[in-house]
Amino acid sequence: MSGKTVLVTGSTGGIGKETARGLARLGADVILVGRNADRAEAAAAELRRDTGNPGVEALIADVTRRDDLRRLAEQVRARDGGLHVLINNAGVAKESRELTADGVEMAFAANVLAPFVLTHLLLPELRRAGRGRVVNIAGGVPRGRIDLDNLQGEKSYVGLAFYNQTKLALMAMSCAFAERLRESGITINVAYPGHAYTSMNKNLTTSAYPLAARPVVPLLRILMPVIYGGAAVEKAAASSIRLASDPGLAEVHGVYFNSKAERAPWPASVRDRRNRDAIWALCRELGRIEG
Numbered sequence: 001m002s003g004k005t006v007l008v009t010g011s012t013g014g015i016g017k018e019t020a021r022g023l024a025r026l027g028a029d030v031i032l033v034g035r036n037a038d039r040a041e042a043a044a045a046e047l048r049r050d051t052g053n054p055g056v057e058a059l060i061a062d063v064t065r066r067d068d069l070r071r072l073a074e075q076v077r078a079r080d081g082g083l084h085v086l087i088n089n090a091g092v093a094k095e096s097r098e099l100t101a102d103g104v105e106m107a108f109a110a111n112v113l114a115p116f117v118l119t120h121l122l123l124p125e126l127r128r129a130g131r132g133r134v135v136n137i138a139g140g141v142p143r144g145r146i147d148l149d150n151l152q153g154e155k156s157y158v159g160l161a162f163y164n165q166t167k168l169a170l171m172a173m174s175c176a177f178a179e180r181l182r183e184s185g186i187t188i189n190v191a192y193p194g195h196a197y198t199s200m201n202k203n204l205t206t207s208a209y210p211l212a213a214r215p216v217v218p219l220l221r222i223l224m225p226v227i228y229g230g231a232a233v234e235k236a237a238a239s240s241i242r243l244a245s246d247p248g249l250a251e252v253h254g255v256y257f258n259s260k261a262e263r264a265p266w267p268a269s270v271r272d273r274r275n276r277d278a279i280w281a282l283c284r285e286l287g288r289i290e291g
């Protein structure tokens with residue numbers, strides 16, 4: 001990856017930081033993106049030290065804010081050489097419905113709208129670099145329906161169930177994007193990392209779980225760090241690192257990869273044309289993006 005520039009959102013911790021670490025080890029110039037300057041600078045310093053790669057830097061943006069995404073894209077534009085890989089990793093699961101400063105439901109904003117907007121804004125940089133790659137990070141359980149009347153949790157909101165729907169919506173949006181980017185030379189794919197015990201699941205209280213799962217939450221809290229801590233976080237970065245760097249995947253486009261970095265079928269709700277079109281239209285409207 002020497003000579004290539006990669007941007008990873010949500011890379012101050014968790015899977016994003018491990019993804020950035022892996023790509024820095026491969027020699028890429030890595031732009032970490034975090035919403036907190038101290039955490040982002042600390043992560044960049046840690047990765048420079050750990051990998052011996054001086055080309056790791058931090059940029060600051062809250063991905064749920066349109067203005068921050070625009071400023072971030074301008075900062076990337078001001079650099080030489082374009083952007084070879086964009087990894088839309090930042091993800092959010094909320095216990096209760098919350099709106100962003102822009103008035104969008106928070107999990108939809110981070111998990112669906114931010115990848116949509118940032119990819120649009122950075123398309124010129126991905127073109128400038130040559131065969132640019134976009135990797136979007138899936139999550140939850142890759143099945144279930146998408147309720148078009150509840151895309152921002154307007155009707156009902158159970159944290160993890162809603163998070164699951166946002167990740168299906170991300171997949172549908174990615175498929176719609178892939179159709180539009182065909183022939184562009186830029187590829188867009190989705191990677192599923194697999195479970196990892198990170199701040200995302202550590203910080204969730206029982207109320208975020210669907211009713212049927214709540215009795216087993218105390219047991220999950222004991223088991224999760226044991227099964228999904230430590231090496232699991234590193235392992236969870238493997239599929240996105242592979243999609244970002246494997247020369248054999250340079251032409252692969254519009255594909256969903258599971259946690260073993262193997263091709264997997266898109267869930268039925270993602271293949272549904274009505275879902276793709278409705279989510280695309282909503283993202284255009286909320287993101288104020290033409291096209």
Ligand SMILES: NC(=O)c1ccc[n+]([C@@H]2O[C@H](COP(=O)([O-])OP(=O)(O)OC[C@H]3O[C@@H](n4cnc5c(N)ncnc54)[C@H](OP(=O)(O)O)[C@@H]3O)[C@@H](O)[C@H]2O)c1
Nearest residue numbers: 010012013014015062063089090091139195196198199200
């Ligand atoms: N953990 C799992 O088991 C699992 C499984 C499947 C998929 N995933 C997906 O993998 C991705 C990474 O998750 P993770 O488990 O590593 O979560 P995490 O440890 O909570 O990390 C999330 C990252 O996103 C950042 N972030 C959150 N909100 C942001 C915002 N508004 N603007 C900018 N950055 C923001 C966080 O930064 P701060 O330091 O500022 O909080 C953090 O660096 C997510 O897309 C998640 O949905 C995770």
